[in-house]
């Protein structure tokens with residue numbers, strides 16, 4: 030996978046405290062977005078916490094080894110996505126729906142059935158449709174940024190998001206047909 | 214413009230990724246195709262509903278765990294919150310493997326040419342140290358393999 034990490038032209042060894050300070054700044058800048066992306070990908074707070082820790086461990090190690098990262102923001106989302114996809118492959122089922130419902134119940138005591146249906150429908154989306162939609166709707170990335178994170182082109186991102194919305198719409202309509210109180 | 218192309222443009226319009234030319238031909242099609250106009254309404258409603266899902270901040274315990282480790286371990290990390298696997302830095306793991314390899318070669322030589330397996334079978338009272346070395350080596354190799362799983366990058 031192509032990540033903009035250059036190992037050549039390394040700077041001379043700098044003292045650890047400046048590394049540490051740089052890490053802390055990046056951490057505070059991106060910690061919530063990284064965690065939020067992982068949580069929406071996995072639908073499970075525990076797993077999202079593990080992934081977020083792994084991501085920042087890797088960032089820290091890269092910095093400690095003086096590996097230059099061209100675009101830290103893209104890099105963080107690329108690594109988070111890869112770790113989430115690994116996690117999903119290992120766990121078999123894409124999203125634990127119970128955990129998803131619990132999460133909704135915690136933040137919204139009066140659970141809106143349409144929100145419940147929507148989150149379940151989102152959970153049925155496969156890669157790369159789910160990532161693309163999350164990166165666009167919740168992270169506010171432009172197509173060109175999503176293309177970099179997914180390792181594809183802008184026209185492909187446009188097509189992916191079109192299909193993602195189509196699938197989401199179809200899934201919600203199916204839910205409605207099964208008798209859940211939802212209608213688009 | 215056909216309906217399929219029109220619907221792709223609707224998705225891009227929601228994302229504010231349309232050129233002015235595309236916007237013009239989209240409006241033209243929507244004015245004369247009620248099915249696509251209805252589709253457009255559904256996608257906008259879907260977008261509204263989707264964006265109602267609020268964002269989550271990183272929990273304090275995860276945040277603190279990451280910062281604590283960065284402070285304690287300027288080079289390399291050990292463990293993580295939530296009972297994940299422990300990581301042994303690559304050079305340390307290699308050094309341990311090398312050291313134990315040397316130790317077992319040494320113990321082979323000191324046993325006057327008899328191999329570990331023979332010792333194990335013929336003199337059970339000597340099992341412990343030999344077995345210990347074998348197990349430790351295996352453990353370290355195992356830990357090393359898991360500790361440096363490919364980054365998938």
Ligand SMILES: [Zn+2]
Pocket residue numbers: 215216217219242246248249250
């Ligand atoms: Zn049409």
